[in-house]
Amino acid sequence: MSGHSKWSTIKRKKGEKDGARAKVFTKISREIIVAIKEGGGDPNNNAKLATLIQKAKSNNIPNDNIDRLIKKAVGGGEKNDYENCVYEGYGPNGVAVIVDCLTDNRNRTAGEIRHYFDKFGGNMGTSGCVSFMFSLKGIIVLDNEEGTIDEDKAMEDILEAGGDDFSFEDGCVEITTDPKEVENVANALRDMGYTVVSAEAEQVPSTYTTLTDEDQIKKMGLLLETLEDNDDVQNVWHNWDMD
Incomplete structure (x- = not known):
């Protein structure tokens, strides 16, 4: 079946960079805090959590760190009130x-996001200026590092869980589904014994842009790195063909 391997590669590269900068815990912490405020601190009753x-x-975030964060958020010790903001723009x-x-x-x-766009040869636009080039899809990634997942069995299980499509990638299985059902499908797959690496509603580009100018390539790379290095930024989606 068809998947979004190009998009997956981009996202995996992003994740590796975030982890290398030790920023990932800060980013996931904010998501956990918001999830607990919205759905409570029991992961058995809060699929997002x-x-x-x-x-x-x-x-590779230690269990103790995760437990402390959850207890703090549940106990009301986390005073920051985070809100979701989405910005759109153009790179080189x-x-x-x-x-x-x-x-x-x-x-x-x-102000910071606008500054990054300006600094690296792009510009921040208005809401909706580029989102029409993307489709919101539920993306679930299953761990298959050992290559033990049988494709025929996986197809049956994924369809039974409510997934729409899937593809076997390098070390993982990527599943697409209705973004509103992503947590339910992920939970069903967990119950079947699969290890869910991630399950999120993601913006998947419909077309890609290629850069050939070395200066533009450099600036686009710096724009992405700078955005991802900002603690407020949870995800950066783009349609740059990095291959």
Whole structure:
């Protein structure tokens, strides 16, 4: 079946960079805090929280750190009130970029994101200026590092769980589904014994832009790195063909 391997490669590269900078815990922490405020601190009754705990473990965050964060958030010790903000813009040569943030200061974050676009040869646009080039899809990634998942059995299980499509990638299985059902499908797959590495609603580009100018390539890379290095930024989606 068809998948989104190009998109997956981009996201995996992003994840590796975030982990290398030790930023991943800060980012996941904010997601966990928001998830607990919205759905409570019991992962058995909060599918989003369960997914985030697994995401934290997949990024080698110690269980003690996760437990302390959850207890603090449940006990009301976390005073920051984060809100979701989405910014859209263009990188060099019109590369479409969507920046998803969780911030406790909207004005600060907007100013910083605008500055990054300007600094690296792009510009921040208005809401909707590039999102029409993306489709919101539920993306679930299953761990298959050992290559033990049988494709025929996986197809049966994925369809039974409510997945729409899947593809076997390098060390993982990537599943697409309705973004509103991503947590339910992920939970069903966990119950079947699969290890869910991530399960999120993601912006998948419909077309890609290629950069050939070395200066543009350098600036686009720096734009992405700088955005991802900002603690307020949770996800950066773009349609740059990095292959």
